[in-house]
């Protein structure tokens with residue numbers, strides 16, 4: 217009997233299953249649905265009233281300190297095909313203030329993490345405890361946000 221050596225990845229049992237998470241992830245349901253419209257009402261080129269595109273943009277779920285929101289914007293454009301404004305997709309500034317591009321956490325959450333960390337000198341555990349009292353978040357995810365954003 218030879219000495220056992222640790223298995224290499226390629227030597228895993230052929231029937232080895234893919235790793236399954238310890239817990240099934242919680243499904244989160246947004247508490248409110250908000251569709252934003254551009255604040256600008258008229259075309260920058262010809263001055264006519266803007267109309268909305270048929271499709272929504274930035275359709276995503278954002279965790280804020282006040283709850284989980286489902287947000288999207290309906291971009292606007294000029295109705296005249298010959299106007300340069302007809303090709304524009306004008307978005308809502310208010311929607312852009314909700315969360316950074318690509319983030320599912322609102323600026324209010326990110327600002328709170330920064331304030332706890334920089335001003336209160338909170339540890340990762342304390343930051344997690346604070347966030348977890350407001351919405352479901354794992355300790356590792358709280359740590360990730362704290363480390364990668366500040």
Ligand SMILES: [Zn+2]
Nearest residue numbers: 259262294299
């Ligand atoms: Zn126009």
